[in-house]
Amino acid sequence: MSDYDVYETPDDGGAETPAAPEAEEQWRVLVEYANSGQSKPPTVVDVRGPVYVSRAVALEAAQRQAFDYQPPDPLSPRGRTVYQRPDGFLTIVEGAMTTFHFRTHVVRLLGTSDH
Numbered sequence: 001m002s003d004y005d006v007y008e009t010p011d012d013g014g015a016e017t018p019a020a021p022e023a024e025e026q027w028r029v030l031v032e033y034a035n036s037g038q039s040k041p042p043t044v045v046d047v048r049g050p051v052y053v054s055r056a057v058a059l060e061a062a063q064r065q066a067f068d069y070q071p072p073d074p075l076s077p078r079g080r081t082v083y084q085r086p087d088g089f090l091t092i093v094e095g096a097m098t099t100f101h102f103r104t105h106v107v108r109l110l111g112t113s114d115h
Contacts, residue, residue, distance in 0.1 A: 027058035033102035
């Protein structure tokens with residue numbers, strides 16, 4: 001019996017397995033897309049889901065994001081085409097008037113810095 005609280009991630013219906021804090025490898029899924037408009041940054045990187053225990057598990061989660069993620073553009077998506085890349089996926093989203101794309105990356109977290 002332990003005397004500490006265990007953090008539980010919300011169940012999103014996926015098969016991802018969060019990493020234990022002491023895990024050597026920590027994999028993340030990032031969605032990167034170009035965002036148009038005057039007040040928006042040119043590129044947005046959205047960290048999706050928890051930290052994963054292996055690249056294979058993160059790749060499965062990234063594939064789900066490639067098919068399910070809803071970027072802000074286009075406003076009226078008509079369809080999408082998904083391509084696998086060595087580090088993730090490229091998704092092309094057809095809109096009513098224009099075509100957009102986003103990339104879903106599988107990356108290994110190496111560390112963070114304050115500067």
